[in-house]
Amino acid sequence: MVAIFDVKKIMLTGFRPTGRLHLGHLHGNIKNMIKNQNDYDNFFFLVDWHALSTEYQNPKNIKTNLLDCVIDLISLGIDPELTHLYRQSDIPEIAELTLYLSVITPLSWLERCPTYKEQIREIKSKDLSTLGFFSYPVLMAADILIVNADIVPVGEDQLPHLEITREIARRFNFLYGNYFKEPAAMLSQATRVPGTDGRKMSKSYDNAIFLSDDFDSIKKKVRSMITDPKRIHLRDPGNPQVCNVFTFYKLYKDSGIEEIENRCKNGQVGCTACKDEIAGLIFDSLKDFQTKRKELENNIGYVYKILEKGKNEVREISKTTILDVRKKMGID
Numbered sequence: 001m002v003a004i005f006d007v008k009k010i011m012l013t014g015f016r017p018t019g020r021l022h023l024g025h026l027h028g029n030i031k032n033m034i035k036n037q038n039d040y041d042n043f044f045f046l047v048d049w050h051a052l053s054t055e056y057q058n059p060k061n062i063k064t065n066l067l068d069c070v071i072d073l074i075s076l077g078i079d080p081e082l083t084h085l086y087r088q089s090d091i092p093e094i095a096e097l098t099l100y101l102s103v104i105t106p107l108s109w110l111e112r113c114p115t116y117k118e119q120i121r122e123i124k125s126k127d128l129s130t131l132g133f134f135s136y137p138v139l140m141a142a143d144i145l146i147v148n149a150d151i152v153p154v155g156e157d158q159l160p161h162l163e164i165t166r167e168i169a170r171r172f173n174f175l176y177g178n179y180f181k182e183p184a185a186m187l188s189q190a191t192r193v194p195g196t197d198g199r200k201m202s203k204s205y206d207n208a209i210f211l212s213d214d215f216d217s218i219k220k221k222v223r224s225m226i227t228d229p230k231r232i233h234l235r236d237p238g239n240p241q242v243c244n245v246f247t248f249y250k251l252y253k254d255s256g257i258e259e260i261e262n263r264c265k266n267g268q269v270g271c272t273a274c275k276d277e278i279a280g281l282i283f284d285s286l287k288d289f290q291t292k293r294k295e296l297e298n299n300i301g302y303v304y305k306i307l308e309k310g311k312n313e314v315r316e317i318s319k320t321t322i323l324d325v326r327k328k329m330g331i332d
Contacts, residue, residue, distance in 0.1 A: 011040035011186070012149035014047040014088065014140075015073070017066035018055065022208035023282070024193040024201030026076070027251055029153035032186055034077045036153075042083040043147050043314065046070065049088050049095070049139060053132040054204075070303050072211055075292040086310030088143065093318035097142040098135075100325055104171050105138050105164075113137055114160050141165040145180050146318050153186040157200065176328040193251070194244045198226045211286055212293060219279040222248075227271040228264075235267040245274050252281040 013029060015021070021030070033044065046066045052059055066087060074080065088094060144152060144165050154162055162185050169180035192200055195207025202208060209221050225245055231238040240246035240261045249260050263269045296303060326332035 008039065008041045009150035010043060010147055011036065011151040011153065012043040012045075012144055012147060012183075013153045014045050014050070014143055015069050016051050017046045017048055017062055017069045018051050019065050019203045020068050020210045020212050021072040021076075022201055022203065022210045024155075024195070024208065026211060027193050028155040029186075030073070030076055030078075032153045036186070037079060037082050040151065043086075043149065044073065044078060044083050045086045045088055045091075045143070045310070045314075047088045047143065050136065053130070053136055053139075054126055054128060056130070056132070057126070067300070067303060070307065071293055071296045072289075074303070074306070075289050075296060076211070080306045080309070084310045084313050085306050086314050087307055090307070090311040091146065091314055091318050093315070093322045094139070094142050094146050096322055097146050097325060098139050100329065101141055101145070101168050101172070102135060102138050104175060105135075105141075105168055109164055109167060110134055110137055112160075113164065115157055137161050137164040138168070141168045144183050145169060146321050147314065148181050148321065149183045150181060151186050152183045156187065156192050159185060159187075172328075179324060179328055194247055196221050196224050196226075196244075198244055209282065211289060215279070215283045218283050219276065222275045222279040222282070223272065225275060227274075231271065234270045237267045238264040238271070240264045243271075245271070245278055248278045248282070249274075252278065252285065 011033070013033060015025065033042070046069055048062050048066055051062050051065070055062060070085065073085070078085065140161050141164065144162075145168075152162055152165075162183065166182040169182050172180055195201035195205055196209070197205065197207045199205050199207060209218055213221070222245070227243045227245055228238045228240075229242075230236075243264070246261070246264065250257060253260065260274075264274070323332065
């Protein structure tokens with residue numbers, strides 16, 4: 001009698017090592033990763049080549065930021081025993097696959113990407129008029145297809161990038177025969193976490209609350225948040241739906257949301273009191289994480305061993321993919 005084993009689907013996601021992780025990362029997709037890591041074959045990696053696309057003028061901090069990011073992920077609950085945790089630049093096959101995919105990707109697909117347009121518009125401190133930044137979605141497609149991932153946890157803003165990956169996979173399969181899967185999105189409940197200024201939380205926008213921030217830093221940042229602009233006096237009725245602080249209540253309170261909403265509408269509590277309450281909830285939720293993080297900072301050798309293990313595992317898979325792709329394209 002032949003035993004039949006369930007083959008787990010592959011889940012993949014990447015993180016830009018441009019600094020410490022913040023609440024946007026946590027609620028955007030890390031919670032999904034932790035929740036589902038027992039159910040998938042997990043590939044979680046640090047996209048240092050992607051970071052170079054915006055930090056190429058000052059790349060010296062990428063390595064330090066990368067280690068900070070790995071420490072954050074493990075401290076949050078990403079299990080290295082269940083996960084291939086690796087660095088993008090340790091897998092040269094990704095760069096080779098990017099080249100092959102770029103020759104079949106129409107420029108129009110890249111030009112219509114809304115994230116590209118948004119960052120060009122919003123980030124004025126850096127020159128992003130480069131081929132590397134423009135072709136970001138092709139490199140992202142190579143990241144995903146090099147291991148033929150089934151599932152990609154993403155925030156709402158990354159859906160257009162993932163759709164380009166799906167289109168590239170379809171085009172490759174049409175031209176050279178079926179090989180790549182079309183990866184599906186795994187959307188988190190909180191797909192877009194607002195920063196202190198109301199825009200998407202991002203280090204690039206200088207509006208982020210970092211997971212490693214102390215209480216005073218969190219309190220100061222939350223107090224700067226935009227609330228209902230029409231609410232001038234303490235007892236004025238407010239509109240929670242236009243208040244960034246109320247968004248965080250929905251993230252950090254399992255119950256009592258209706259009561260919080262009503263007290264705002266009825267002018268029963270001031271905005272500063274709400275902000276201080278939210279700051280406390282955020283900080284309390286991060287205490288265990290911050291304790292674990294300090295332990296790992298004092299054991300950096302363990303972090304390097306995890307990355308080495310991930311590199312060796314993923315390179316074996318990537319080499320097979322590249323050999324297959326070369327054969328499909330007739331250049332082996």
